[in-house]
Amino acid sequence: MSKLRIGLGVDFHQLVEGRDFWLGGVLVPHHQGALGHSDADVLLHAICDAMLGAAALGDIGTHFPDTDNAYKNIDSKILLAKTTELIAAKGYSVVNVDATLCLQAPKIKPYVPQMQSVIAKLIGVTEEEVSIKATTTEKLGFVGREEGVVAYASALLEKQ
Known part of the structure; x- marks a missing residue:
């Protein structure tokens, strides 16, 4: 069995008026x-x-279902901390994370260092092991119309 495991994650959310915009554990003005x-x-x-996924533990909905009121309006930093505990219980630790946000607006570059810091602390790595990039969709599709936001992430885990 390999000591290294890679996983891919993707998430989509609709954008609406009247909600705070949390990205990478940081409140982004929008x-x-x-x-x-x-x-x-x-x-x-x-x-x-x-x-x-890298630890073959299913997905976020399996562990933190949106049908459970315990997770209603929960801070996602808590979910990431609990996810880190779940993979640790299986003997894994994070080597690095690479993520891409797809959104038309706002520009997130000023917030990336803070996001890296928040995420690194939660998953037990250095800020240099958390890569966050962003792209627009050149005004194409639901992201381009500013109706939603998408994130892709890969995580490399190592068996301890």
């Missing part, structure tokens, strides 16, 4: 926020799924 059962942090959700 006129819209993501709609969801939790705080709808699409980036942290994709990272959770990548980590869970």
Whole structure:
């Protein structure tokens, strides 16, 4: 059995007026926020799924279902911390995470260092092991119309 495992996560959330916009555990000022059962942090959700997938532990909905009121409006940083505990219980630790946000607006570059810091602390790596990139869809599709946001993440785990 290999000591290294890779996982891929993806998450989508609708953007609506009247919600805070949480990305990577950071409150990003914007006129819209993501709609969801939790705080709808699409980036942290994709990272959770990548980590869970790498450890063959299913997905975020398996562990934190949106049908459970315990997770209503929960801070997704708590979900990422719990995900880190789940993979540790299986003998894994994170080597690195690489993520891409797809959103038309706002520009997130000023918030990336803070996101890296938050995520690194939660998953037990250095900030240099958390890569966050962003792209627009050149005004194409639901992301381009600013109706939603998407995040993709890959996580490399190592068996301890």
